[in-house]
């Protein structure tokens with residue numbers, strides 16, 4: 249699997265600023281050639297064509313030739329992916345970007361060597377062994393800090409025996425409810441910062457605004473990363489509902505949804521599951537709040553639709569179970585995951601895996617097996 253390791257660069261940032269300007273120059277050159285092609289009705293340049301057109305310019309621009317090639321290729325790729333006839337010019341306001349070829353970047357202790365320069369970084373985490381791939385780049389954030397993004401090819405971990413399973417219900421009131429009853433409260437980071445954020449532009453403090461936005465983003469990502477890492481470490485398989493965050497973000501709840509960060513959490517769980525050899529599944533979460541997790545029925549007393557969104561606890565009229573809305577949903581989500589997991593696991597068992605029944609994983613599969 250491919251993973252990106254990000255390090256803040258602490259030396260030669262002036263050099264990177266210069267190079268970023270030259271990268272913009274190459275990018276804009278590509279854009280001009282594209283506009284020429286449009287004006288004179290010629291065929292549109294591919295990445296390869298653009299590389300041929302820029303051959304020999306790298307020395308004069310003070311860039312590595314691999315960087316120039318990457319810019320050309322990325323221009324062609326971005327243009328075709330965006331379905332536009334040409335793209336925007338890169339300028340002073342664009343975030344700095346210097347792509348490099350993976351093979352050109354060398355490790356040097358806790359620093360990196362590229363094109364005859366040693367870039368010292370804040371070595372926040374060790375870089376594991378593995379091949380450094382193309383796509384590696386230097387990038388500058390809105391505050392002007394430079395980062396080195398190393399794309400690394402890693403061997404994925406062998407699959408762990410799925411001992412403990414967890415269903416995850418994503419909500420607004422409690423950000424996450426786990427099927428073992430644990431609730432993690434939503435963080436209102438943006439809401440908290442809103443007042444200071446509103447005051448800063450009036451006082452014309454642009455740097456301050458940028459700093460606040462960066463803090464919000466950092467706190468949010470820190471919270472999500474810690475949470476997803478903990479879940480992946482604690483459980484052998486993970487089931488999540490397919491909340492459509494993009495659709496909800498258009499409604500009245502938009503700010504809360506964006507603040508909640510469901511999508512990043514799901515993405516993090518997906519790749520961390522691969523990294524740790526954990527089963528991960530996204531299931532359809534329709535009706536998971538309405539079905540009783542105890543008896544499986546859809547009783548008349550269930551909370552229905554938007555009107556009953558405020559109903560946090562209810563009692564099943566069929567079996568009489570007292571249900572917590574979110575926990576009930578989490579349990580249903582876990583159950584839905586199991587249905588497909590069992591099918592996958594029977595193959596896993598045939599291949600000499602652990603006995604599912606001994607792991608305490610109760611399921612239809614176990615019971616039917618014991619009866620047989």
Ligand SMILES: [Zn+2]
Pocket residue numbers: 540541542543544545547564565566567568569
């Ligand atoms: Zn029931």
